[in-house]
Amino acid sequence: VIDGNSYEGCSFKTCDFSLLERVEDVMFEECNFTSARLNGITFKNCAFLNCKFKYARLFGTIFENCKMTGSSFEGSDCELIEIKGGDWSYCDLRYLSFYKQDFSNIRFRECDMSGTEFRKCTLRNCDFHSAIMDGASFEESDIRGSDINGSDLRVVSFKKAKIDLQQCVLLAEQLSGGQFE
Numbered sequence: 532v533i534d535g536n537s538y539e540g541c542s543f544k545t546c547d548f549s550l551l552e553r554v555e556d557v558m559f560e561e562c563n564f565t566s567a568r569l570n571g572i573t574f575k576n577c578a579f580l581n582c583k584f585k586y587a588r589l590f591g592t593i594f595e596n597c598k599m600t601g602s603s604f605e606g607s608d609c610e611l612i613e614i615k616g617g618d619w620s621y622c623d624l625r626y627l628s629f630y631k632q633d634f635s636n637i638r639f640r641e642c643d644m645s646g647t648e649f650r651k652c653t654l655r656n657c658d659f660h661s662a663i664m665d666g667a668s669f670e671e672s673d674i675r676g677s678d679i680n681g682s683d684l685r686v687v688s689f690k691k692a693k694i695d696l697q698q699c700v701l702l703a704e705q706l707s708g709g710q711f712e
Contacts, residue, residue: 543567620658674698 539560547568558578565585573593581601586608593613603623613632620640628648635655645665652672659674661681668688675695684705694702 538562548572 536556537558537560539562541559541562544563544565545567546564549568549570551572553573553575554577555575556577557574558580559582560578560580562579562582564587565583566587567584568588569592570588571591573595574597575593575595576597577594578598578600579602580598582599582603584602584604584607586606587604588608589604589612590608591611591613593615594617595613595615597617599617599619599622601621602619604627605623605625607627609627609629611632612629614634614637616636618638618640619642620638622639622642624639624642624644624647626646629650629652631651632649633653634649634657635653636657637654638658639662640658641661641663642659643663644659644667645663646667647664648668648670649672650668650670652669654669654672654674655676657674657677659682660678662679664682664684664687666686668690669692670688671691673693675693675698677698679698679701684702689702
């Protein structure tokens with residue numbers, strides 16, 4: 532049972548949290564959740580600072596207004612994960628797949644999203660400033676109103692994505708090598 536309001540450097544490797552339904556206002560700093568089962572838990576107003584979620588099971592997990600700064604999700608099961616607001620800056624989200632999910636109003640500033648797939652997702656008004664997006668895909672997703680400045684957009688797939696005029700101009704400038712300046 533998670534009963535404190537702060538955990539630092541704790542190992543929750545392979546722990547099964549399936550009996551928990553909700554965790555609120557708890558801070559985890561540099562904790563290890565490798566291969567942990569966090570299915571179906573709602574985390575509200577929690578902070579996970581520089582935590583490891585390597586191969587964690589996050590099926591149906593809800594992160595509501597959480598600060599995830601610097602956390603790593605390598606190989607995690609993010610199917611049906613719900614992210615409602617919050618700060619996911621500097622996270623390692625490489626090679627994850629998301630399908631038909633709403634991630635609006637989330638801060639993904641300077642995340643590593645190499646190879647990450649967002650298919651048919653809603654990512655309105657997000658902050659992707661300076662995110663690493665090598666091989667990322669926003670196929671059929673809506674990213675209008677999101678800040679994509681500072682990222683190399685030439686290595687991103689926007690196939691059938693909905694983008695706004697400012698994003699279109701930024702993309703055209705990068706694809707043309709700055710010939711429109």
